[in-house]
Amino acid sequence: MKTSFPRQDIRVLLLEGVSQSAVDTFHAAGYSQVEVYPKSLPEDQLRAKIADAHIIGIRSRTHLSAEVLADARRLMAIGCFCIGTNQVDVEAAELAGIPVFNAPYSNTRSVAELVVAEAIMLLRGIPQKNAECHRGGWSKSALGSHEARGKTLGIVGYGHIGTQVGVLAESLGMQVLFHDIEAKLSLGNARSATSLDDLLARSDVVTLHVPETPSTKLMFGAAEIAAMRPGAHLINASRGTVVDIDALDAALRSGQVGGAAIDVFPVEPKGNDDAFESPLLGHDNVLLTPHVGGSTLEAQDNIGIEVAAKLVRYSDNGSTLSAVNFPEVTLPEHIGSHRLLHLHRNMPGVLSKVNEVFSREAINIDGQYLRTTANVGYVVIDVAATEEQAAHLRSELSKIEGTLRTRVLY
Numbered sequence: 001m002k003t004s005f006p007r008q009d010i011r012v013l014l015l016e017g018v019s020q021s022a023v024d025t026f027h028a029a030g031y032s033q034v035e036v037y038p039k040s041l042p043e044d045q046l047r048a049k050i051a052d053a054h055i056i057g058i059r060s061r062t063h064l065s066a067e068v069l070a071d072a073r074r075l076m077a078i079g080c081f082c083i084g085t086n087q088v089d090v091e092a093a094e095l096a097g098i099p100v101f102n103a104p105y106s107n108t109r110s111v112a113e114l115v116v117a118e119a120i121m122l123l124r125g126i127p128q129k130n131a132e133c134h135r136g137g138w139s140k141s142a143l144g145s146h147e148a149r150g151k152t153l154g155i156v157g158y159g160h161i162g163t164q165v166g167v168l169a170e171s172l173g174m175q176v177l178f179h180d181i182e183a184k185l186s187l188g189n190a191r192s193a194t195s196l197d198d199l200l201a202r203s204d205v206v207t208l209h210v211p212e213t214p215s216t217k218l219m220f221g222a223a224e225i226a227a228m229r230p231g232a233h234l235i236n237a238s239r240g241t242v243v244d245i246d247a248l249d250a251a252l253r254s255g256q257v258g259g260a261a262i263d264v265f266p267v268e269p270k271g272n273d274d275a276f277e278s279p280l281l282g283h284d285n286v287l288l289t290p291h292v293g294g295s296t297l298e299a300q301d302n303i304g305i306e307v308a309a310k311l312v313r314y315s316d317n318g319s320t321l322s323a324v325n326f327p328e329v330t331l332p333e334h335i336g337s338h339r340l341l342h343l344h345r346n347m348p349g350v351l352s353k354v355n356e357v358f359s360r361e362a363i364n365i366d367g368q369y370l371r372t373t374a375n376v377g378y379v380v381i382d383v384a385a386t387e388e389q390a391a392h393l394r395s396e397l398s399k400i401e402g403t404l405r406t407r408v409l410y
């Protein structure tokens with residue numbers, strides 16, 4: 001199958017050490033121009049690089065703002081090789097006709113395992129004991145050391161990760177409480193708290209699993225920390241913007257928070273060679289990890305395949321299934337027809353103008369698919385036409401008012 005652009009001319013830019021499995025997936029699909037970087041790029045370099053890329057793959061460190069996307073003149077699709085998509089201005093991407101794909105489940109288990117391990121470590125006071133041993137100290141004591149069995153784990157954000165954490169914690173004999181802004185079906189014996197304050201008042205360990213949104217920004221500050229049980233522990237493997245890090249620092253000093261495990265930070269280094277700074281440095285009772293909740297070989301391997309396959313499918317076939325910012329269509333192959341893709345602002349009258357083009361040109365439509373979001377409409381039309389006719393149709397479609405982007409797949 002030919003595409004409007006031969007695959008070997010499509011430039012794929014993968015940043016932040018996206019797994020080799022992604023590169024292999026692109027190569028196997030005939031995409032030979034895959035450029036790989038081990039970390040995120042400074043904004044000036046990103047803007048220069050993105051100007052030539054047709055497909056970009058990033059993880060959580062690369063910010064694709066509206067300004068950066070404005071330079072991405074050739075960009076066709078974005079792959080977030082992770083769960084979070086908060087680092088991308090997804091609305092700006094939608095209005096530029098660029099679908100954003102991610103891997104919504106592939107690292108869920110990795111995060112859940114780490115969090116449960118951290119809960120055990122915190123309840124036993126292991127971070128302090130480990131630090132002391134490293135300094136040549138020895139304080140063998142059961143003081144402040146507790147079994148996880150019978151303790152209460154409070155999960156804030158009972159989504160894919162939160163539910164998995166709950167299942168694993170229950171298998172250790174923990175009581176699980178959760179709080180979510182949506183009504184959620186509880187798994188196992190987990191119970192919904194009546195409110196966030198109710199959860200905080202009853203939990204020995206609180207773990208955060210909310211996405212970064214305007215409503216979760218700094219949602220865990222001095223007031224929430226004060227509502228925790230004195231000496232309870234806090235785990236954050238969600239996003240660094242969710243916790244007021246200075247308030248946590250103060251609560252660790254005062255003893256209101258007994259210990260913490262923090263994987264994500266308001267400001268994170270761009271790559272492994274850059275220095276890490278945080279007010280939490282030097283607290284013996286804090287486990288600090290460099291945003292590795294989802295960084296297992298198993299998860300990264302799966303994510304590489306999953307997201308690369310979604311990008312290839314969109315590029316080859318136009319399917320947008322599971323795009324986070326785009327009308328979703330699952331399309332059959334278009335053997336024997338040419339496929340025209342028309343992305344337009346969602347405004348009255350566009351579809352009739354699209355259809356007018358085909359009747360005016362007397363071209364038969366083999367199949368038509370349409371999905372809309374509040375902002376945009378995505379119409380896919382399979383036609384029995386020659387290559388020249390398809391190219392002409394594309395140029396006619398481009399002239400319709402409200403058109404954001406057109407492509408043709410031969």
Ligand SMILES: NC(=O)c1ccc[n+]([C@@H]2O[C@H](COP(=O)([O-])OP(=O)(O)OC[C@H]3O[C@@H](n4cnc5c(N)ncnc54)[C@H](O)[C@@H]3O)[C@@H](O)[C@H]2O)c1
Nearest residue numbers: 083084157158159160161180181209210211237238293294
């Ligand atoms: N540390 C890591 O490496 C790592 C790895 C994967 C994901 N993450 C982060 O974890 C987040 C959660 O992942 P997920 O797959 O469970 O997402 P999810 O969308 O399945 O679950 C998030 C849950 O949070 C709830 N929620 C949203 N706002 C809330 C609020 N204000 N109060 C309470 N609940 C709220 C949602 O209703 C949803 O149930 C991701 O968005 C990502 O930022 C981090």
Ligand SMILES: O=C(O)[C@H](O)COP(=O)(O)O
Nearest residue numbers: 059060081082083084294
């Ligand atoms: O959103 C995610 O999946 C996690 O934060 C992991 O991000 P990473 O790919 O940058 O490790």
